[in-house]
Every structure is written in structure tokens, then in C-alpha cells.
Amino acid sequence: MAPQPVFEVSDLTVLRDNSSPLFSNLSLTLAPGEVLVVRGVSGSGKTTLLKCIAELNLYSKGKLKLHGKESTKWGIPEWRIKVAYIPQRPSLLPGTPLDFLETIRSFSVRLKQKQKAQSDKDGDGNGNGNGQEEGTIDPLDLAQEWGIEKYLWKRDWGTLSGGEGQRIALAIAVGIGGAEVLLLDEPTSAIDDETAQKIEKSLLGMLPSIQGGSHPVNGVRRKGTGPRGLIWITHSAEQADRVGTRTLDLSNL
């Protein structure tokens, strides 16, 4: 029997400025532990798809569900934490990564308090109700494993290199906890191959085991509340082979 999907997109339709469809009635699911690789020629709509899934872009039709509950029912701020989009160029953010981390942390703490209060009220006694372990990873430590020295967190985003910004944004999204689906927009496009493969191993090692199979990467420790699944845009066929459990090619739609 197929595992219950963590995440579902059904009949998503997005129009271009001239009203022609960028894609129509696109549906996909993500089971626990899966990595859906999104490929396609430049301009085929990969970034737009991820931004729609994160409720950052408008779409003309479609439904998004996490654990069977629609994005509109979660509420958009909570949805964006749980289904987290990591931009290709975080250098466009204002301020420093440390400021950004503090803002997200305070929001996340409030959200967890709200969830706990709801869970106490419902009497289910299991925190967020989705079976996730408690605990998080310190984003500064995680980024350090990927070659980011801690002093860089105090620099303005705009002064960081593309690869530094990408690693910090990723470490925040993973480390802060609460993100169940990570939407990775070419997360290692500005990073050398050796470091990129280290990041791949960290991310895959945080996923739950996939039913009926295993990830291509073995022996990586799982820490804290990792994501349940990944949607990963890449232009690299080698990376797609290394990380993907399935592929969606937007060029073929």
C-alpha cells in the first residue's frame, strides 16, 4: 500500500502575464522521506511552482495540503514555516542573517506556544500532533559544518557571496525546526561541488526513511526535527541522480 502523502498539490494552474498557462492542472504528492527533483528548461516555471506551493505567488486554481489539511486552513504565516521556500538569492534580504534568525525564532516560539495550547486543549498530548521529534539544530553550528564561519552571520546579506547566503538561508530553514517540506530553489548553484555534496548528505540524512527503500546516502546522522520531504530544483543531472527519489520535468508538461 502506498504511504500516506505528507504533502499534496492538486490541479495547480498558473497563468503567465498574457493569460496563457505556465502550467495547468499540475498535481503532485510527497511521501515521507521523498525528494522530488524539479527540472526543466530555463523559464519553464520551476521557481514559480515552488513560490506558489509556499503561498508566495498567486495561482489561478489549485489546492495545497499538508497532512491532509489545506493551506488556507493552516493560515498563511504558519504554512510558510511548515512549507518553507529557500530562495536562490537570499542576498536580496535586508539586514543581517542574525537579525533574520532572531525574527524567525521569535515567530516560531509564538507558533509553538499556540500549537501546544491547542494540543493541551484537544488533549492529544503529543505536541504538534504530527509525530515529529522535539528539538532543533543550531543554524550557526549547521552552517559551520558547511564552511560558514560564525562572524559572517553579523554581515549584511548583501555583502555575502552567493554561496555564503545560500548556505546560511538553508541552515536557518533547517535549523529553526518546524519546516516539514523544504522547497529548495537551486540551493547549491553557487557552491563548489565538494561542499554541495556535504550539504546534500546533511539534508538527506535528516529525512525519515522512505518506505520500501533507502536514500542513496547512508550513514549520516539524523538530528532534531528534520524536514519530512524535499522538493529540490536543480539544473545538474548528477545532483538529481544523487538526491532524487522522483523527478518532475516541467519541460514535458
Ligand SMILES: Nc1ncnc2c1ncn2[C@@H]1O[C@H](COP(=O)(O)OP(=O)(O)OP(=O)(O)O)[C@@H](O)[C@H]1O
Ligand atoms: N514576477 C513575475 N512577473 C511576471 N512574469 C514572471 C514573474 N516571475 C517569473 N515570471 C515569468 O514566468 C516564467 C517562469 O519563470 P520561473 O522563474 O518560474 O522559471 P524557471 O524555470 O525557474 O527559470 P530558471 O531555470 O531560469 O530559474 C518566465 O517566463 C518568467 O519570465
